[in-house]
Amino acid sequence: MDVHRDFAQVAVVEDGRLSDAGQIACRPEGLRAWATTLRPDDEVALEATGNTEAIVALIAPRVARVVVSNPMKTRAIAEAKVKTDKVDARILAQLLAADFLPPVWLPDEHTRQLRRIVARRAHLVRQRTRLKNQVQAITARNLLPRPPVSDLFGTRGRLWLQRQELPADERRSVGALLRQLDFHGEELAEVDRELATEGLSDPAVRRLMTVPGIDVAVAVSIRAAVGDFTRFASADKLVAYFGLNPSVHQPAAHGRITKSGRAQVRGMLVEAAWVASRVPGPLRAFHQRIKARRGVQVAIVATARKMTVLCWHLIIKEQDYAFARPSLVAFKQRKLELQAGAPRAVARRGKGYDYNNRELRRHEREIIEQQERAYATLVAHWQPHGPGRSTTAARRLRRPRRSQG
Structure with missing residues (x-):
């Protein structure tokens, strides 16, 4: 057909x-x-x-x-x-x-539903960004100063915007854009509530959220794009599915990443890599090592690829991230419950309350920084073997010979 x-x-x-x-x-x-x-x-x-x-x-x-x-x-x-x-x-x-037709994997109905929700969320995020850019363009072409607040579209930012002198038509345009922005914000909150409900019922999503930089939106996007993780025989297969593998033009010559496959989840993994590169842990050490040799852009893409490999191993082996901060993971889980509509524990300490303890956060940060230094030391002293040389042969070559006679 x-x-x-x-x-x-x-x-x-x-x-x-x-x-x-x-x-x-x-x-x-x-x-x-x-x-x-x-x-x-x-x-x-x-x-x-x-x-x-x-x-x-x-x-x-x-x-x-x-x-x-x-x-x-x-x-x-x-x-x-x-x-x-x-x-x-x-x-x-x-x-x-002739049985020469390369087939594609067909997701089940639940996975297709997740993909539609993720696509709808991505569309709402793009629309909100477009509306914000139009408001910023109005302020720029009317020579308004930079706002004294970090968020122009928050409560204080909107009050500042109302006090500025604008032509009547421009002020009407700003009001219309802000009303559209509020509408898209309500729709985005509803979609995030659906994603949070899905995250609470899916153990794989909660396991992926133990990785730094991966929130419920990124975790559900990965889950929706992959579906069944077992259909990938190795982590490299999943990396190629996301288009994060380098293209090969000739033997021993690698170019840019292929960018094939799921573009939306690839972009979210890159955003998660930016977050992971700023928090303590082995992922930050990995990013800094690549950044020193290849630059920041290559390092971010390499970190996104590393996180993809990590996600595959976590799901296949059914293990949480070993270098996760317990209080932060509990805080993310509690935030997920509240986002899904769970009642707030007023005047009671819930599961994520320990994250408010500064002393506990400092203690966990020191442990993670120590693990980061251990990873950096391990990589710095790593001696890869030559191609085609087994570990036993390499040890034999490095072993000093005994003197004859």
Whole structure:
């Protein structure tokens, strides 16, 4: 099936013969009617598009297998000189018959729902940023001074903005933008409440939140993008899925990261890496070591890649982050509960209250800084072995020879 917005072109391979089967409407009634003509041993192939998941849900119960192909990997179609709907459908049918079609993983309904929520949150964040930039542009073109507060859109910032002299039309524009900003803020709070509820019910999300820099939004984004962590045989597979692996142009020559796969979660991991690079721990030591050699931008991307590897190991091994600060983790868990709608413990010390103890925070920080120094010392004295040389052989070469005679 060569799928489009309103129709799908169908080609059939049966008993070695290739033929066109016309077009079907990409509507539930049309797809259900066409699915009744299929046999239980039939196989269907289509490329991943915006309406693929809905089409697969209608067809999959009627056939033996539905293969969803990655368009970027279907090179026979991508590099074809003659591209028509019939040609693309025929190539898909032939590749499926020869079992040469690279399939993609199909998430379950819960994972698809999480992906939609995460995408909606990312859209709301972009809209809020756009509205704030427009207000900043109005203040700049009217020669207003910089606000004396850190947050122009908070209570004190808005009071300062009301006292400034602006043309009547510009003041109306600012008021309209602030009303839109408040509306998007309410919608964002509702989405964050849904994410918090999901985080409380998912052990994997809570485990990912033990890593510095990863909050519930980042953790749920990773969970929604990956789905089942066990489908990745190694951490490097997950790194490549997020597009954080370097591209290889020739042997022993690495370029920039590929940026393939889930762009949204890759951006959130980079933001989490900025936070992790500023708090004590081995991740900060790793960032500083790469920064000294390659610069800050490369160091941030490398830290995001390191955090991706760390997330894979935590979920696969079912372990929390070993260098987490207990009071901070408890504070994040309590904040997650409050965000999900749990009642506040007024005049009582809840689970996250220990984070308010400065002496306890200082003690935990000293322990983490000691672990950071231990990691930096270990890496500084690390002596990698040459390629193809085993550990035993390397030890034998470093061992001093006994004198003869």
